[in-house]
Amino acid sequence: PILTLNAINNMLHRLESELKIRGFSADTIKAYLFHNRKFDETLKKHPKEVTQREIKEYLGTLISQKRYSLASIALVRASLIFYHNEVLGKNIKIKAPKIPKTLPVVLTKEEVKRMILSATDPKHKLMIKLLYSSGLRLSELQKLKVNDLELSQHIGWVRKGKGQKDRMIILSEDLCRDLQKYITNENKYLFPGRDEDRPISVRQIQNIVTKIAKGAQINKNVHVHTLRHSFATHLLENGTDIRKIQVLLGHSNLNTTQIYTHISNKELKQVRSPLDEL
Secondary structure (H helix, E strand, O other): OOOOHHHHHHHHHHHHHHHHHOOOOHHHHHHHHHHHHHHHHHHOOOHHHOOHHHHHHHHHHHHHHOOOOHHHHHHHHHHHHHHHHHHOOOOOOOOOOOOOOOOOOOOOHHHHHHHHHHOOOHHHHHHHHHHHHHOOOHHHHHHOEHHHEEHHHOEEEEOOOHHHOOEEEEOOHHHHHHHHHHOOOOOOEOOEOOOOOOEOOHHHHHHHHHHHHHHOOOOOOOOHHHHHHHHHHHHHHOOOOHHHHHHHHOOOOHHHHOHHHHHHOHHHHOOOOHHHHO
């Protein structure tokens, strides 16, 4: 069959329906549709006729171009395989690229303090405090609603987070006092955008965190997720059970949380180098 824009749209509509039925998040659906559309437009071949070899060659080209990280390539692979296997009924088998296991960047407690102190805008200061107090993901902070907070209980709720799960988050007493002063009943989202019925953009949050880290003269590569990593690592160093940290982070697998045992190394840091004993 001749590949037309209309044909692509019809096939992708089937993919979208399948993803919705299975409860995939809006962000995942958006990513799967984007990568499949891009693949179809690049190959200019009807999806039903696409072979496993052609998908492999496409992924290989993306890796060669070095425009995507290996984690992004893995997402492209998952998108294409889901479409061709689950919607078109094929049996495509392609191994995921091996992603190097690098330890995430973690701030010291002193660096977190410096970031909070260097945030001059009260709203921006609240964002930094909330990310570090609760270990929120970027999208979770963005979509957090005023009604999701129970300040008297020092907790909040992430609604339909990663994997479409709800989970409880903890809020510090200091943060709750700040939030009580900041919150107005007029706003739906805790951090609304220019249109108050919509949340602040992801890019804005990223820019705010990067700017504050630079202002605090932190030389590490600081992103929103860095505060989440710091939250988990500092809890572990304070003696919090790793299974409790797993629940607070919303990890479905304990192995994902185990990475923080490699970062912490609190006891190893206390070992004196033999050179100091000379």
